[in-house]
Amino acid sequence: MDADASLLRRLRDGDEQAFAALVERYHSSMLRLALSFVPSRAVAEEVVQDTWLGVLRGLDRFEERSSLRTWLFTILVNRARTTGVREARSVPVSDAGPAVDASRFGPSGAWVLPPDHWIEEAENRIDAVKLSELIRVGLDGLPARQREVVLLRDVEGLSGAEVCDVLAISEANQRVLLHRGRSKLRQVLESELGGGPR
């Protein structure tokens, strides 16, 4: 039985410690995701609290057809969308910029300004805290819908199908948002860690 499943069982048995453990595990992830939907940290905190209450109240109804984590995020997204000023669903896939700026390719479509090397830099010379910070800033800079997908897929490690369920978007839409978000994050890392002039 995985850790979430055992927490869920204990929670259903009325174990307060299991709730505390679940909170430790997911609260900050939920807060981060909520911030993508609502205008302020205070509102995000309210949404997350409201989500926890919804989770507790829904425990009896949860049929475990999805993972506990996917269920938590789904409740969160629904509440955040209800609360948020941004009308997430009505906005088409926006911000259709290229993955890499067109000026970096020649007329034939081949690189003229190829990617700077930075992987070794990230591995060896930058400490984990600074790297985390860099990713966080990069995520904050993404359009909200891209950030939501990248947070769920790459930061939280949900599958593509789970992200589609949580955000109620199509697979194709998920892939496009993921692609744009990841491409921009890569560019942030290259700009910060790469050597060459740009």
Added chain:
Amino acid sequence: MSFLSGVLRFRSRSRSRSRPSELVCQEVVEVVTDYLEGALSPADRRRFEVHLAGCPHCTEYLAQMRETIRLAGRIAPEDLTPSMRTDLTDLYRRWRAEG
């Protein structure tokens, strides 16, 4: 592989670029997520891999995308503040009291 040898490769390739099936770098960076997601058709996947085999820059680019994904998965969670913990303990107890 040096930058120059990469450029030379492109030059030699560009002569045969009239074949419609050949991907160029600018297209590769747009389908890299589809590739990683396993969403390309077998034929497109082959074109992608053929391009990569001859293009060190796109090989580097793919490695960077993979590294970006890996690094995103490692960002540290924000610590909960004592007041958040207290609020949530209260919330739990209120819920229990709801019966």
